[in-house]
Amino acid sequence: MIHYQDRWAVVTGASSGLGRGLAARLAERGMSLVLTGRNEARLEEAALEIRFAAPRVKVETVAADLATQSGVSALIDHVGDRPIEVLVNNAGFGSYGAFAEADPDREDEEIAVDVSAVVTLARAFLPGMIERRSGGILNIASTISFQPAPYQAVYGASKAFVLSFSQALWAEARAAGVAVTALCPGPTRTGFVDALRADVAHTAIYSRLAEPGPVIEAGLRGLDKGRAVVIPGLRNWLVAQTARFTPREWMTLITARLLGAGKKVGRPSIVVRNEILIPAPAERLWDLLTDVESWPSWYRACRWVHVESTDSAGRVTSFRWKAHPVELFSTVVASNRPHTFTINAKGLGVFAARKFTFRPAADGLSTVVVSDETQVGPLPWFGRAFVARRLHASNQTMFEDLARAAGREVATQATPAAA
Ligand SMILES: NC(=O)c1ccc[n+]([C@@H]2O[C@H](COP(=O)([O-])OP(=O)(O)OC[C@H]3O[C@@H](n4cnc5c(N)ncnc54)[C@H](OP(=O)(O)O)[C@@H]3O)[C@@H](O)[C@H]2O)c1
Numbered sequence: 001m002i003h004y005q006d007r008w009a010v011v012t013g014a015s016s017g018l019g020r021g022l023a024a025r026l027a028e029r030g031m032s033l034v035l036t037g038r039n040e041a042r043l044e045e046a047a048l049e050i051r052f053a054a055p056r057v058k059v060e061t062v063a064a065d066l067a068t069q070s071g072v073s074a075l076i077d078h079v080g081d082r083p084i085e086v087l088v089n090n091a092g093f094g095s096y097g098a099f100a101e102a103d104p105d106r107e108d109e110e111i112a113v114d115v116s117a118v119v120t121l122a123r124a125f126l127p128g129m130i131e132r133r134s135g136g137i138l139n140i141a142s143t144i145s146f147q148p149a150p151y152q153a154v155y156g157a158s159k160a161f162v163l164s165f166s167q168a169l170w171a172e173a174r175a176a177g178v179a180v181t182a183l184c185p186g187p188t189r190t191g192f193v194d195a196l197r198a199d200v201a202h203t204a205i206y207s208r209l210a211e212p213g214p215v216i217e218a219g220l221r222g223l224d225k226g227r228a229v230v231i232p233g234l235r236n237w238l239v240a241q242t243a244r245f246t247p248r249e250w251m252t253l254i255t256a257r258l259l260g261a262g263k264k265v266g267r268p269s270i271v272v273r274n275e276i277l278i279p280a281p282a283e284r285l286w287d288l289l290t291d292v293e294s295w296p297s298w299y300r301a302c303r304w305v306h307v308e309s310t311d312s313a314g315r316v317t318s319f320r321w322k323a324h325p326v327e328l329f330s331t332v333v334a335s336n337r338p339h340t341f342t343i344n345a346k347g348l349g350v351f352a353a354r355k356f357t358f359r360p361a362a363d364g365l366s367t368v369v370v371s372d373e374t375q376v377g378p379l380p381w382f383g384r385a386f387v388a389r390r391l392h393a394s395n396q397t398m399f400e401d402l403a404r405a406a407g408r409e410v411a412t413q414a415t416p417a418a419a
Helices: 017-028 040-053 069-079 104-132 153-176 212-224 234-245 248-264 282-289 381-405
Strands: 008-012 032-037 059-063 084-089 136-140 179-183 270-278 304-310 316-322 329-336 340-347 350-360 367-376
Touching: 008 017, 008 069, 008 104, 017 032, 017 040, 017 084, 017 136, 017 212, 032 040, 032 069, 040 059, 059 069, 069 104, 084 104, 104 136, 104 153, 136 153, 136 212, 153 179, 179 212, 270 381, 282 350, 282 367, 282 381, 367 381
Parallel strands: 008 032, 008 084, 032 059, 084 136, 136 179, 304 329
Antiparallel strands: 270 367, 304 316, 329 340, 340 350, 350 367
8 A cells, every 4th residue: 555645755767758757746646755867957847847836745856877876875865764655766768779789888877777776776665665564666667578679688678677576576565565566668758769869760669659648647557556567558568468479589570670670671571563454544543543532442441641743844733632541641742643643651660652653555545553552661571461462452442443433344454463
């Protein structure tokens, strides 16, 4: 059982992101706080904000580097004899890149903050909680805890340690009514990605970031309920469960792709070509293709994107077009009426580019419409083969709709898919 009102909490990494938010929520519950971080100015700013929002609570700050033993000791000394009801072991950072090329000092620092400080602070405050039969520790692990993390080898192993350590303490402390919870967020919009000191936007893992608010709420809810592990967000939960039931080596190789995909961006994962001959002029098919409102297929479920079109005389017109299914967010479009148009889309770590070409057929009356679609993403080969078949089939459905919309039955299917 945790008593929040008028008790003390220690929050590490309170100068930014999750730690700052967690500290503010604990103050709302009436807790006085000892906040720590290295950046004194940001730490003071966080403290000021909390004092303003919750004037009744006391807020103290300790600027300390938890990568050093002296920094950790300074925090413990500052707390002194006062009973700590809640410890939030949140301070931490990650690194990104091949282990063999990593800066060894930084990796050591990472282990010191993400692992050693967590253990030392738990050792400092857990015995008092158990003695008083009251209190809780919230350790911030990660979804990366559930599988080895190529390109983040040390960070992944550190967070696996935090998860395992927390679960063990949870079992040891629960009989005394003390909660120990590992909060395992997925990629979240905080200072964390900047602190990686690497461009990771191209990776499937870091291309989409969750908002910190729900992560913080989920963590505190889990601590209240005495949960051993909290994984905020359905997607993260599913990924963690997949890791449990997938052979470890497979999971590690999949993670290598998800974290290292950027190295392979230039290599297409899926290439699908659809081609159809429709007895109608290119201008007419262009109009139909860019006005799919009345089409009778699943394609209507796709999202609208805004397209700018330049004709051969250089005139720019614009129209709206339905692009990929809702999970993909179309961003860039180029077009040249009535010859080609291209749509690029991005989402869930997938990069897709699709080019439509309208070519007059030899009979002078018909048009060959070609769709070339390329998707680069983290899927393993069996997933790519499956998606390629599905893409080809749905593109063909779309072309048949196009032919019907032109008032014709499908004339000829030209070349089948290449995947
Ligand atoms: N955001 C994510 O995607 C994500 C996902 C899973 C897990 N996590 C974990 O969540 C925790 C909080 O990170 P965040 O997302 O809130 O990132 P953040 O905004 O970068 O905050 C990290 C905090 O840790 C502190 N810190 C870092 N190194 C320190 C050191 N040597 N000594 C003392 N304090 C140090 C920073 O303080 P100073 O800068 O003032 O030193 C800062 O307050 C971390 O343990 C991280 O591993 C984050």
